[in-house]
Amino acid sequence: MSEVFAARRGWLRDRSAAAGSAAALVSRPANVRYLAGGAPPGAVLLLGPAEDVLLCPRTPSGDLIEGHLDEQLRLTVLPAPDGDPAVAAADLAQASGADSLAVEEHHLSVARHRALGSVAPRLLLNDLGGAVEQRRLVKDEEEIACLRIAAEITDQALGELLESILVGRTERHLALELERRLVDHGADGPAFMTSVGTGPNSGRAGHRPADRRVEEGDFLSVCLGATYRGYRCEIGRTFVIGTTPADWQIELYDAVFAAQRAGREALLPGAEYRAVDRAARQVLDAAGHAEAFGPLTGHGVGIEIDEEPQLAPGAMGKLDTCVPVTVEPGVHLPGRGGVRIDDTLVVRPEADGGPELLTITTKELLAL
Amino acid sequence: MSEVFAARRGWLRDRSAAAGSAAALVSRPANVRYLAGGAPPGAVLLLGPAEDVLLCPRTPSGDLIEGHLDEQLRLTVLPAPDGDPAVAAADLAQASGADSLAVEEHHLSVARHRALGSVAPRLLLNDLGGAVEQRRLVKDEEEIACLRIAAEITDQALGELLESILVGRTERHLALELERRLVDHGADGPAFMTSVGTGPNSGRAGHRPADRRVEEGDFLSVCLGATYRGYRCEIGRTFVIGTTPADWQIELYDAVFAAQRAGREALLPGAEYRAVDRAARQVLDAAGHAEAFGPLTGHGVGIEIDEEPQLAPGAMGKLDTCVPVTVEPGVHLPGRGGVRIDDTLVVRPEADGGPELLTITTKELLAL
Known part of the structure; x- marks a missing residue:
């Protein structure tokens, strides 16, 4: 994996250089993680001018925080002196001649x-803007493999819960x-607070x-997701508890199910973000x-649970594979x-079978 | 409680007015919570010029996020139009004549x-600086009551763990x-990631x-804390597993224990932050x-687990009651x-018995 991170950093160095900056400072944790393979709390990444340096704060016990960094990574890890690692990075950049x-x-x-x-x-301080976020939008197959495992774990956890007794237990438990x-x-x-x-x-x-405790006749909706190697997925399902669902429950479920299917079917390379939203919304x-x-x-998922793109009425842009x-x-x-009803899917061309569904737990209305 | 929040907001309005700002915008979540009784994700608080307004983003389901807001609170809660509630607040402030x-x-x-x-x-955009953080440093008795309950919960959770079988179980579990x-x-x-x-x-x-699984002869150190009504405490203890501790373990434990006691005993109103640090450090x-x-x-605790003050060699300032x-x-x-070894304590005058220890789990070296 370390070549992947080096390649991403190379891309950003080139991009910054082309925009007239000899060096770039990445401080947003998800972006640090994307470029360095890990984001120790508070760490910032300085790219160039000479070398790439990850500046980490010291922990209360005096250790450098280096957790979750790819050990293969050829990256200089420096302790930041007391204070803000970003300030230390600017000092270093200027001292290196940028x-x-x-x-x-x-x-x-x-x-x-x-x-x-x-x-x-x-x-001279320039704005890097959302360059790293934009590049993070399209995932490589390694990233998708992590998301796939995250989704498998999520399906397993949810499947086991469905086999247990639910009535009388609290939402919190x-x-x-x-x-x-x-x-x-x-x-x-x-991946986020389980709901x-x-x-x-x-x-x-x-x-x-x-x-509140689960009661007979309730709808029960759950939304959860696993993080696996830093990648986050999301699933949401709604069940009915006990006997057979009431008419209003069946009707509401069918409407949301149809909307969700329409949204899923609209996920194709080149589809406008807002067209996907419209497909679900009009149902x-x-x-x-x-x-x-x-x-x-x-919305997009990846290193963060809520990333670009937004599938919303006002969103501009088109889906990529x-x-x-x-x-x-x-x-x-x-x-x-x-x-x-909530699934995580990966946009794929129709020739490859269309969108890849990662969260495969059934979407039938189960009465538990 | 709602008078408490109103009084805090009144204080900040007065302070901002004295510093020449007709209105103040609080965006830092812990500060919003302190002044509004709750901090829905993404919400910002606009104080003045006419009234106090909490601007909340809409949730993905279209609801306003109002969770964890004091229901007694006389505070106008407005949905922010799409986009950044802080921008909506600035727009509103200008429209209100500020x-x-x-x-x-x-x-x-x-x-x-x-x-x-x-x-x-x-x-004209001025800097509010860390005014709210500074005021949050000294807690009122209601806040301390929340911390006390948080500590009781923490002691209970830790106490129960100590009664269970530990050998063979992983850190994660x-x-x-x-x-x-x-x-x-x-x-x-x-209150934070349990360690x-x-x-x-x-x-x-x-x-x-x-x-890693717990083995005979190990040191086992745990650090945990509960959040209760938004207030966070912290406890840390170290135990030895199985038989009797080794000599090096007893020696190390005694040294840290003595340092921790020296630190606790230095906690008095008027003591310099760095004097507390020095007391522990020199042992x-x-x-x-x-x-x-x-x-x-x-460090301080409260709405955040890591607040002002810092008890460190370079820290400037003195403890208050x-x-x-x-x-x-x-x-x-x-x-x-x-x-x-980690306790949460409240600084109190010697006349009142000195520092109040909130986390009362024993600090003997237990062999479990």
């Missing part, structure tokens, strides 16, 4: 940016159990698990749920509950 | 700051079990639990562990392991 430094203005705070300017007054199972199956950890919603809480995006509009559907049909995204329409009816 | 706005330059990114300037060109027990006992969640280190990993600050220096001890003896801090010296010997 006259300009591209920084991530969307990440560096105004105060840090000013501190860089004071420590290295001869350095179900969420904790799912997270434990993710780790049991080899996840680095949960479990029962009854009136079901179907709410990002619902924080509370003390829910036609079913009379336009109001209850949120601003977004899905090898872009992993979620498709996650949902409807929540206040006081009653709702349905959310 | 001519200047104090912002948190240590939190707002350069790009966001610029976006504020473009949407509200008639608004012990950490997950501790986190589950925290939630079982009423924590909102863990469990065995054998050569013991005593390393911030050690990320891995697959370890005398025992020949100067090198292995890190840059920091402890009602400041909660950790005292957490540790020594890690590469290849062998080490010891870390």
